[in-house]
Amino acid sequence: MDEGLKSELQKAGIFTTTLSGLYNWGRKNSLWPLQFGLACCAIEMIATSMARYDLARFGAEVFRPSPRQADLMIVAGTVTKKMAPQVVRLYRQMPSPKYVIAMGACAISGGPFKQGYNVLKGIDRFIPVDVHIPGCPPRPEALLHSIMTLQRKITEDSLAKNREKEEQERLKSELPIPVHGAQDLEPAQNPKIWKAPAARKA
């Protein structure tokens, strides 16, 4: 619709929008995060949801204890190889559309524990991540920023695209859960969604 006409109509008290605009507006302003934390980042996540930083301003304060009721997974903390299958399982149990924020150095890459025998080198090896926030741990402002970034990302969805996206989501929900092997997870990453970038020669 023509922007000029839109504003003229608005002056006359008529509000116009697109269906997908309305859809996205609804989605982005009521993100329900899954309530779980894995390490110290979770403390920052809790701080973000409390009075001082007030995540409720962004409509994302309803932390749900069940993945069936959540549409945002904040992976807050170190994902150990022992924990990774459970994280993937929780992700699979969330209904679409669903979003993932990888919070902190550990969740995005393994962080200070990257070469540990027991730590997964980034949750994006197993589930698709929408927003990565660096930091150790990231401050509540950074988490708020990631929520805003995610909201912007949601705004850019169109309904037609959404259908395609939901199809993709359906595929994603069939992400295999890794099993524990003798040394590492099997598989160690999901090649469908993660490929090692080429090593940079010094």
Added chain:
Amino acid sequence: MENEKAILPEVQQIADAINAAVKNAGVTVSINPSPAEQHSLLLFPTKARECAQWLKAESPWQLDYLSNVSGNDWPEDAITKQTPKQPVKDAGEEPMHPCLEAVYHLYSIRQSLGPIIIRMRTENRSDKVELPSLTPIWRSAELQEREIFDLYGIHFEGHPDLRRLLMWDEFEDHPMRRDYVEPDDYDYEPTPHGDVLKKSLTQQEGTV
């Protein structure tokens, strides 16, 4: 505090007392030459539970509180190339044999003294890695002995529930042993340099 130092018994005195009270206990003192001077009691594994029971219930020190259990790995290298240039010795006599070691830190709440440290050593690092569990005596050893079993591979006999604690059940190694070889999974390094760069390049060539 002066008072505390006064009631802190000399380790040798405790060793003698155990040897007098428990038949064939064979307790020796393991000297710590560092400034900390935390000498410890080296228990004979087959007699360890008897000695521990005596220390807890009947001894004048009443060691009723087990604060910490930790593991040690002593491969050949670590014994011969120890940093305080001399090789590690038991009570200044024979050189130590390669082994795995469990170290228990004990206190007495009733008499407010401690820590008193006891150690047990396995026969070797490969097939004779059994030690008696002290969980039946100090219940607080349960999880820590499981952790040592997990990370060092000491089998505590008589432990009520000896399973891995930190690693998953299917894992097949003991990562805190000094000869543990980490998995070669340097597939992606954002800022590689030195050895890590070499490993990361060879790994990528291998997979492509």
